[in-house]
Amino acid sequence: MTTTNQTIYWTLTDEAPSLATCSLLPIVRAFTSKAEIDVKISDISLAGRVLSAFPEKLSEEQRVEDGLKFLGELTQDPNANIIKLPNISASIPQLKACIAELQTQGYDVPDYPEDPQTDTDADVQTRYSKILGSAVNPVLREGNSDRRAPGAVKAYAKKFPHSMGKWSKASQTHADYMRGGDFFSSEQSITMAEAGDVRIEFVDQAGNVEVKKELSLEKGEILDSMRMSCAALREFFEESLQDAKETGVMWSLHVKATMMKVSHPIVFGHAVTVFYKELFEQYGDLFEELGVNPNNGIGSVYDKIATLPTSKREEIEEAIHKCYEHRPKLAMVDSSKGITNLHVPSDVIVDASMPAMIRNGGKMWDANGQTADTKAVMPESTYARIYQEMINYCKTNGAFDPTTIGTVPNVGLMAKKAEEYGSHDKTYETQPGTMRVVAADGTVLMQHEVEKGDIWRACQTKDEPVRDWVKLAVTRARNSDTPAVFWLDYKRAHDAELIKKVETYLQDHDTDGLEIYIKTYNQAIRFSMDRMFRGKDTISVTGNVLRDYLTDLFPIIELGTSAKMLSIVPMLKGGGMYETGAGGSAPKHVQQVEEENHLRWDSLGEFLALAVSLEDLGLKGNKRAAVLAKTLDAATGKLLENNKSPSRKTGELDNRGSHFYLGMYWAQEVANQTEDAELAAEFKQLAEDLTSQESKIVAELAECQGTPAALDGYYHANRETVKKVMRPSASLNSALAK
Numbered sequence: 170m171t172t173t174n175q176t177i178y179w180t181l182t183d184e185a186p187s188l189a190t191c192s193l194l195p196i197v198r199a200f201t202s203k204a205e206i207d208v209k210i211s212d213i214s215l216a217g218r219v220l221s222a223f224p225e226k227l228s229e230e231q232r233v234e235d236g237l238k239f240l241g242e243l244t245q246d247p248n249a250n251i252i253k254l255p256n257i258s259a260s261i262p263q264l265k266a267c268i269a270e271l272q273t274q275g276y277d278v279p280d281y282p283e284d285p286q287t288d289t290d291a292d293v294q295t296r297y298s299k300i301l302g303s304a305v306n307p308v309l310r311e312g313n314s315d316r317r318a319p320g321a322v323k324a325y326a327k328k329f330p331h332s333m334g335k336w337s338k339a340s341q342t343h344a345d346y347m348r349g350g351d352f353f354s355s356e357q358s359i360t361m362a363e364a365g366d367v368r369i370e371f372v373d374q375a376g377n378v379e380v381k382k383e384l385s386l387e388k389g390e391i392l393d394s395m396r397m398s399c400a401a402l403r404e405f406f407e408e409s410l411q412d413a414k415e416t417g418v419m420w421s422l423h424v425k426a427t428m429m430k431v432s433h434p435i436v437f438g439h440a441v442t443v444f445y446k447e448l449f450e451q452y453g454d455l456f457e458e459l460g461v462n463p464n465n466g467i468g469s470v471y472d473k474i475a476t477l478p479t480s481k482r483e484e485i486e487e488a489i490h491k492c493y494e495h496r497p498k499l500a501m502v503d504s505s506k507g508i509t510n511l512h513v514p515s516d517v518i519v520d521a522s523m524p525a526m527i528r529n530g531g532k533m534w535d536a537n538g539q540t541a542d543t544k545a546v547m548p549e550s551t552y553a554r555i556y557q558e559m560i561n562y563c564k565t566n567g568a569f570d571p572t573t574i575g576t577v578p579n580v581g582l583m584a585k586k587a588e589e590y591g592s593h594d595k596t597y598e599t600q601p602g603t604m605r606v607v608a609a610d611g612t613v614l615m616q617h618e619v620e621k622g623d624i625w626r627a628c629q630t631k632d633e634p635v636r637d638w639v640k641l642a643v644t645r646a647r648n649s650d651t652p653a654v655f656w657l658d659y660k661r662a663h664d665a666e667l668i669k670k671v672e673t674y675l676q677d678h679d680t681d682g683l684e685i686y687i688k689t690y691n692q693a694i695r696f697s698m699d700r701m702f703r704g705k706d707t708i709s710v711t712g713n714v715l716r717d718y719l720t721d722l723f724p725i726i727e728l729g730t731s732a733k734m735l736s737i738v739p740m741l742k743g744g745g746m747y748e749t750g751a752g753g754s755a756p757k758h759v760q761q762v763e764e765e766n767h768l769r770w771d772s773l774g775e776f777l778a779l780a781v782s783l784e785d786l787g788l789k790g791n792k793r794a795a796v797l798a799k800t801l802d803a804a805t806g807k808l809l810e811n812n813k814s815p816s817r818k819t820g821e822l823d824n825r826g827s828h829f830y831l832g833m834y835w836a837q838e839v840a841n842q843t844e845d846a847e848l849a850a851e852f853k854q855l856a857e858d859l860t861s862q863e864s865k866i867v868a869e870l871a872e873c874q875g876t877p878a879a880l881d882g883y884y885h886a887n888r889e890t891v892k893k894v895m896r897p898s899a900s901l902n903s904a905l906a907k
């Protein structure tokens with residue numbers, strides 16, 4: 170498939186970003202249409218993905234194109250130009266809610282079968298499993314990741330700093346993680362000297378061999394295998410709960426059940442059944458009958474008991490409450506609604522939750538709506554240790570000061586489902602026996618003894634992405650004239666393999682005058698924090714998980730949110746994907762719209778992404794696109810300087826208002842530039858209209874706020890209704906229509 174270089178594919182996603190798109194896109198198109206650029210929508214929303222999976226269940230008019238499949242193919246095209254907004258990575262409870270909503274709207278999509286009994290159910294479950302969890306990003310990310318805060322954004326944060334919680338030296342907050350029995354302690358890793366096939370096998374205690382999966386590996390590919398002990402995990406949870414209870418600190422769990430969609434829901438489930446141990450002991454059989462799945466959170470218990478007679482239900486609710494008596498305080502997601510950290514596995518996601526806690530002076534919310542110190546539990550020790558380093562740093566030096574600190578951008582290994590983030594189809598909850606990786610000739614390459622309930626997984630890292638990542642790191646270090654640190658721990662089997670490659674591939678590049686280091690995670694974060702504290706910048710060059718974690722951690726400390734990051738994925742095949750920021754789809758923001766018609770979503774990530782997307786079209790020969798890119802950058806700079814970003818408060822400038830300002834500044838910039846006089850003339854009218862009507866438009870955008878806004882759906886809102894909500898200014902709409 171080939172495309173002209175005149176199309177930008179703009180993804181339609183979920184929640185706050187999809188609302189924002191309704192307001193922003195008409196403005197964007199007013200500009201791009203003058204440069205013969207078509208901005209096409211591609212629907213990759215959760216609802217869109219569900220609908221496209223069951224065409225045979227839908228009428229002709231109800232069917233939708235499989236946007237993800239289309240874009241996945243497009244990533245192989247050197248002219249691909251995709252603007253990717255954050256989407257929901259759905260947990261099972263979210264998927265079920267989405268299905269139920271579509272059914273009430275008249276779409277005959279099947280229920281999610283938790284425990285398939287028939288072939289039809291099994292087929293439905295397979296189709297849904299491709300939609301669950303982080304199903305979008307790995308398909309589109311056919312390149313490595315380059316995320317940073319542009320100069321103008323950093324300057325904005327220094328001029329208008331976000332608030333930071335105070336850190337006390339006496340804070341009880343700390344990270345807690347397993348000291349043994351986890352993936353870190355059991356990791357094994359090999360590099361393929363030649364291309365070849367391997368088998369993942371399970372050998373039971375009687376010696377029977379079951380082939381779990383066959384893999385064709387490329388020359389130079391790294392394959393890891395590792396095990397987490399179920400017994401050690403449960404013991405760790407019990408000890409950490411008792412320790413929290415004894416020391417009087419709140420307890421919170423931080424995992425990534427969305428991205429790590431197979432292993433982390435299991436880990437989450439163990440936390441639930443250990444925390445509510447007596448409950449599950451007492452009602453285990455009943456829960457089994459009712460189909461309670463602790464991996465879906467304690468919320469699953471509440472869901473399933475809803476159908477029981479009142480007296481039984483109340484008895485179980487009583488038993489749940491009894492568990493709290495001898496457990497520590499549990500961190501809350503929404504204390505006003507009684508939603509705890511263990512309710513739903515997708516509510517607390519480690520990449521965003523830990524930085525938010527650190528930004529908050531090490532505190533999370535308790536059941537009374539008060540903030541409290543917390544024991545932040547991340548069972549897997551590999552990455553948890555970096556958070557403890559930052560906590561230590563903040564306890565010693567106080568909170569970081571956004572007006573003075575430097576920046577830590579990231580170059581992340583991500584392409585081709587690198588490392589843990591591609592392990593889902595090679596993750597197993599085991600029976601007692603041996604899990605092993607065997608070469609075609611029968612040689613056992615790696616093996617682990619496993620017990621019942623252990624989690625065993627294998628991870629692949631291809632050579633081509635590693636080469637590209639090293640090159641990207643050198644290029645970024647050169648272009649930003651900034652030291653770069655590879656965060657690689659020689660004690661980790663996988664990293665030891667990677668270090669050999671990095672040392673080899675660095676020699677392919679001119680690194681004269683560059684500062685490039687390889688440091689363990691703890692050394693790397695201390696080095697970076699020390700420099701950041703002194704106002705200096707340091708590029709982090711990391712694997713896939715740290716890419717994800719650090720591109721929330723540092724931006725949330727530096728800028729208040731990772732939404733303000735420029736996030737570029739230079740695709741291996743030459744195209745470009747421009748992600749908007751590094752954060753998620755901000756469900757809380759939608760709630761505010763529904764209650765008060767105020768959208769606090771900041772589209773800065775979209776503005777930055779669009780500018781580089783246009784710049785790329787410019788480099789590929791479209792001169793007007795180049796002018797639009799430059800003027801958009803200038804407009805974004807002005808928007809930041811004049812503080813026209815959305816406010817959190819209803820009645821003040823929101824997402825729609827900041828879009829208006831972007832449009833006004835952009836039109837002014839285009840009208841005033843001299844590179845393309847004809848284009849300048851074409852934008853004179855729009856610039857004048859928007860400038861002269863500024864106060865009227867801003868008033869119209871404020872007037873609509875304060876009362877609830879119905880969106881006719883959450884996962885599959887009615888687009889026409891949303892458009893009306895998101896485009897309430899008649900004056901702005903008519904200026905754009907002209």
Ligand SMILES: NC(=O)C1=CN([C@@H]2O[C@H](COP(=O)(O)OP(=O)(O)OC[C@H]3O[C@@H](n4cnc5c(N)ncnc54)[C@H](OP(=O)(O)O)[C@@H]3O)[C@@H](O)[C@H]2O)C=CC1
Pocket residue numbers: 254255256257258259306427515516517518521522730731732750751752753754755756757758769770771772
């Ligand atoms: N690239 C992707 O597609 C990603 C998708 N996700 C998905 O998003 C969903 C929610 O994830 P969650 O971990 O809650 O993270 P979110 O980033 O959605 O939410 C955390 C908080 O970050 C702030 N925030 C995020 N984006 C913006 C923005 N543009 N403007 C202003 N503030 C912003 C908000 O803070 P406040 O409420 O204080 O305003 C928000 O509540 C999940 O389904 C997750 O899987 C997550 C990460 C990346």
Ligand SMILES: O=C(O)CCC(=O)C(=O)O
Pocket residue numbers: 258302303304306307427428520716717720751752
């Ligand atoms: O795809 C996801 O689930 C989340 C991705 C993410 O958090 C990131 O890439 O920063």
Ligand SMILES: [Mg+2]
Pocket residue numbers: 520521717718720721751752
């Ligand atoms: Mg992330």
